Amino acid sequence: MKIALIGAGNVGRVLGKGLSHIDHEIIYGLRNPDDSKYDELKDYAELKSVADAAKGAEIIILATPWSQTKNAIDAMAENYRGKILIDCTNPLKDDLSGLTHGFDASGGEEVAKWAKGARVVKAFNTTGTSNMANPEFNSRKSMMLIASNDKEARLFVKSLSDDLGFDSYEFGNLSLARYMEPFAYVWISLAFQHGLGTEFTFTINNKKELISK
Numbered sequence: 001m002k003i004a005l006i007g008a009g010n011v012g013r014v015l016g017k018g019l020s021h022i023d024h025e026i027i028y029g030l031r032n033p034d035d036s037k038y039d040e041l042k043d044y045a046e047l048k049s050v051a052d053a054a055k056g057a058e059i060i061i062l063a064t065p066w067s068q069t070k071n072a073i074d075a076m077a078e079n080y081r082g083k084i085l086i087d088c089t090n091p092l093k094d095d096l097s098g099l100t101h102g103f104d105a106s107g108g109e110e111v112a113k114w115a116k117g118a119r120v121v122k123a124f125n126t127t128g129t130s131n132m133a134n135p136e137f138n139s140r141k142s143m144m145l146i147a148s149n150d151k152e153a154r155l156f157v158k159s160l161s162d163d164l165g166f167d168s169y170e171f172g173n174l175s176l177a178r179y180m181e182p183f184a185y186v187w188i189s190l191a192f193q194h195g196l197g198t199e200f201t202f203t204i205n206n207k208k209e210l211i212s213k
């Protein structure tokens with residue numbers, strides 16, 4: 001499928017490369033596609049403006065800093081309408097001291113308000129990019145939670161996540177992003193404030209008792 005990644009930072013690069021390896025066509029949506037810092041991406045992707053990338057894609061992945069996420073959505077010029085829009089962002093405060101939303105709101109729900117008509121799915125926000133590059137850790141697969149009000153979109157992203165190598169779960173409706181985003185903050189806090197570094201992941205044990213897949 002044609003997948004647009006809006007943002008080519010840590011997350012955009014690792015997911016774009018991973019998805020290209022499983023035969024998806026990658027288009028990066030960039031504020032400045034001619035910037036030479038993006039040249040290396042041309043090996044496996046097309047580089048376009050944000051609006052053109054969204055227009056040419058069947059699926060869109062948002063991988064922008066929270067403070068720029070609304071701008072990036074506006075720059076898509078509604079080319080997300082009717083399409084699955086995967087929100088990987090976390091509404092982090094600028095100083096990383098916490099989240100700007102929760103527990104009665106979430107970044108994911110805000111994205112759905114901003115991108116009216118998109119089939120918003122919250123996913124790929126609860127672990128670091130080292131695990132996105134290689135979801136298998138000590139012979140266990142990293143778990144990935146997937147939330148959306150659109151069941152078909154949720155199932156599609158679950159299979160995409162499985163294909164990338166995650167142990168993926170349909171978590172439920174988009175309002176569950178209210179818990180996924182703080183959960184992401186637990187990962188961030190362990191990695192950077194508690195000195196664990198980025199080489200660890202969350203896995204689910206006894207999963208049949210916890211969640212039906």
Ligand SMILES: NC(=O)c1ccc[n+]([C@@H]2O[C@H](COP(=O)([O-])OP(=O)(O)OC[C@H]3O[C@@H](n4cnc5c(N)ncnc54)[C@H](OP(=O)(O)O)[C@@H]3O)[C@@H](O)[C@H]2O)c1
Nearest residue numbers: 007008009010011031063064066068072089090125128129
């Ligand atoms: N890093 C992680 O391990 C991780 C894990 C899970 C979730 N997340 C979340 O994923 C999001 C991205 O994180 P990241 O680490 O990849 O950030 P990053 O490395 O700072 O990359 C952000 C990218 O977004 C682009 N960008 C910024 N403003 C934009 C706009 N208005 N329109 C289009 N593109 C724009 C930047 O490109 P230019 O500045 O060159 O235009 C850059 O390529 C964040 O919300 C983060 O919380 C991160």
